[in-house]
Amino acid sequence: MHKFALVAASWGFIACGGEMAGGQPPAGGDAAPGDTSPPSGLVLLTQDRLASMKAKVTANSAEWQALKKNVDTYYKQAQLGSTSVENAALVGLLTGDRGYCDAAAAEATRVMSVNNPAGDSYLGYPDAMMPVATTLSWCATKLTTDQRKAYATYLDKWTNELWYNNQGSGWGLHDPGNNYHMAFLQGTAFAAYALKGEGHANAQKYIDLITSDLDSSVVPYLDSRAVGGGWLEGTNYGEVAKLRLGDALSVILAGGGKNYFTGSKFFGDEILFGVYQVQPANHFLFPAGDMARTSNMQVNPYERAYIQMSVAAIGDSDARAVGQWYVANVVPTFMDGDFVWREALYRDLVYKVDGAPKAESDLPFVYWSKGTGWVAVRTGWDAHATNLTIMGTSVLDQSHGHFDTSSFTIWRDGWQAADAVTYSKSGLLWDPGAHNMLAVAGAENRGAQTPGLKHFADDGAYSYAQIDATGIYVHRDTKSDASPLATEVTRDLVFLKPSTVVLYDRFATVAAGTQVTWRLHTPEKPTVTGMSATATHEGGGVAVVMVVGDAPQAVQDTDLESTAWRIQATSGSGRFLAAVAVGSGGAPALTATHIQATGDVDGLAVGGDVVVFSRLARGAPAAAFSYTVPTVSGRVHTLVDLSGSYDVQFSASGGTTTVTVKPSGSKTASADGVLRVTE
Secondary structure (H helix, E strand, C coil): CCCCECCCCCEECCEECCEECCCCCCCCCCCCCCCCCCEEEECCEEHHHHHHHHHHHHHCCHHHHHHHHHHHHHCCCHHHCCCCHHHHHHHHHHHCCHHHHHHHHHHHHHHHHHCCCCHHHHCCHHHHHHHHHHHHHHCHHHCCHHHHHHHHHHHHHHHHHHHHCCCCCCCCCCCCCEHHHHHHHHHHHHHHHHHHHCCCCCHHHHHHHHHHHHHHHHHHHHCCCCCCCCCCCHHHHHHHHHHHHHHHHHHHHHCCCCCCCCCCCHHHHHHHHHHHCECCCCCEECCCCCCCCCCCCECCHHHHHHHHHHHHHHCCCHHHHHHHHHHHHCCCCCCCCCCCCHHHHHHHHHHCCCCCCCCHHHCCCEEEECCCCEEEEECCCCCCCCEEEECCCCEECCCCCCCCCCCEEEECCCEEEECHHHHECCCCCCCHHHCCCEEECCCECCCEECCEEEEEEECCCEEEEEEECHHHCEECCCCCCCEECEEEEEEEEEEECCCEEEEEEEEEECCCCCCEEEEEEECCCCEEECCEEEEEECCEEEEEEEEECCCCEEEEHHHHCECCEEEEECCCCCEEEEEEEEEECCCCCCCEEECEEECCEEEEEECCEEEEEECCHHHCCCCCEEEEEECCCCCEEEECCCCCEEEEEEEEECCEEEEEEEECCCEECCCCCCEEEEC
C-alpha cells in the first residue's frame, strides 16, 4: 500500500478558570537531557544499553527469557521461522554462540538474494537493510571476511541507488510528511552506521545525508505541522511511520549522533497522543485515515514499539512516565492479542527502561492536537466514560488521510457514533460520506486546504468546537483542476457533558439541486420514529433528534462496502440542527425542542440546557436577537458564535421564558465566542 505519512498537531490542555482541565499537563519532551550514553560501536546499542542487556542476561530477566525462548524455538527453521534476524543476531551477540549468528547470516544472505529493495518505489528498502545491517554489526566477529564484504557492498549499493540514482517514482523521497520518507531514513540509518562499523568510505556520506535531512526538513516539519504527536495519514499508517522514524533516530543516537528525541517536543507529544487516541477500556484506537492492516484498529504492538523508543530516549519527564505506564498496561507485550509480533522481541531488551510510571488517570480529560485540529474529550478514564473525538484537519495532502474534516466519533461502552471504516472490509474509506459529517453528492477525494478547526474551548461542563470544512468538497471538470461544490460547509459542535452533543451545520452549494445529506454512522441498524432515531451496540446506545432538517432515515452502508448503518437526513434550508446523546445499557431517552427565535439565530432546548447558534454564514455574530423556550429554573443557556459584550435579559411568563440578547452589556463572550448564562 502506498505511503505512510506524518501529521500536524500540538498537544494542549484547555484552560478552565486558570486551571488545566483535569490537571496540569505533562512536560512533553522538554524536561530531559535524555540518553547521553557513549556509543558502543554497534548499531542501536549505546554502551549503557549494551551493559544493561548483559546484566539482564546474567539476571535471566523476563525479557531475556522471552527472546531466548523465541529464538531457540525457531532459529534452526527455514527462513528463521517465527523469529527474526534481529532476534537471532542479538542472542548471538549476547551469548557469543556462533550458531545464532550463523542463522542470522543465512537469513540475511537469503534476504539479499530474494528481496527487492527498489520494490514499490523503494518502500521495501529498509526491510532489506535492517537484517543485513544488524547481522553485519552484531555478528561481525562471527562472520567471514567475504560475508562482511558482501553485506557492506549490498548496503552501500542500495543506499546509493535510493538517494543518488533512484530508479522508482521518487515518491516520498523529499517529503518529510510521508511514510516512505520515514522508511528511507530508517533503512539509511541502519546501513550507514553498519558501514561505519566496517570503516566503509561512504558511511559518513550517508550519515551526513540523513542528519542534514533531519535538521533541515524533518525536524522543522515535526515542530510545525506535526506538533502534538499525530500523523496526517492517520492511525494505522502513522504508527508505522513513527516506528520507522524512531528506529532511525535510535540508530543515530546510539552511533554517537544527536539525540533528536530531546531536540523536538514531538516525541513527548507522540506518547501523549498515543494515550488519548485509545478509547475507554484501552482496546481500540481512534480510526483516523486508512486502516490497511485491520479495519477495527485494535491496540497493537506497533504502538508499543514507537512509544517504547521515545520513552528510552527522551529522559525523565511526565511524558516519559506516562509512556512507561502505557507500555506496561495498554500494550504490555509484543506477544498478546490478534496481532502477535514475535519478530520484535529484541526491542524489549534494547529499549525497556525502569522508572516510576504516571497512570493515564493522572492526565487531563482533554487533548488538543493543534497542528491537525484533532481533539479528544473524555468524561473520565474509566471503561464506561464517554469519549468524543473531533477531526479538524485543515490541510489534506497525504494519500492515506481521509476527507473527514468536521467529523466526530463517540465511544460509550463501544462505538455509538462510529466511523464506517471500522466496519469495512478494506479500511480505505476516504469519502466524507463514510464519516459523521455532511456528504455532498459529486465530491471527489482530492488534496484540499480548508480552514479546519477554527475554535475550541472546554471546561468541566461543556466543550465547543467550530470547524470549517468547505474546501474538501470539490469536483474535477474540464475547466479547472478542481471546482468547488460548496461555498460553505461549517459545523458548530457543543458537547454538554457527560453525554449529549449538539450539532449545527451550515451549507451553501454552488449549484442548485446539489444533494447534501447529514450522516451519523452506527454499528447496528437504527430504529427511526418521526424526527428521532436510536441504535444500540455492545454495552451502550445512541439517540438522535433532528430538530432542523427532514425526518431521518436508516440506511445501510453497503454503498461504502461497510456493514455499518447510518442515520441520514436532508435539508432544504441550508441548515441542520441535531442533538445526539449516548448512554450505557442502551440508547438514552432524548427530547430536544426547537427554540422560537427572532433574529439570525437557531437553537434547541435539551435536558437542562439551551444551545443557540448563529444562522449567518460561517457563524458570523448575530445582531440583537431573542428566543423563547419553556421555563426551566436554573437551566444553562450556551450561546455561541458571539463576539464582545452583551446584555442578556430573561423574562418568564405563562410557563415560557423569553431571552433577549443585545450587543454591549455586562456579559462578555469568551475568545472563542461562547457565552454561558443561567436562567
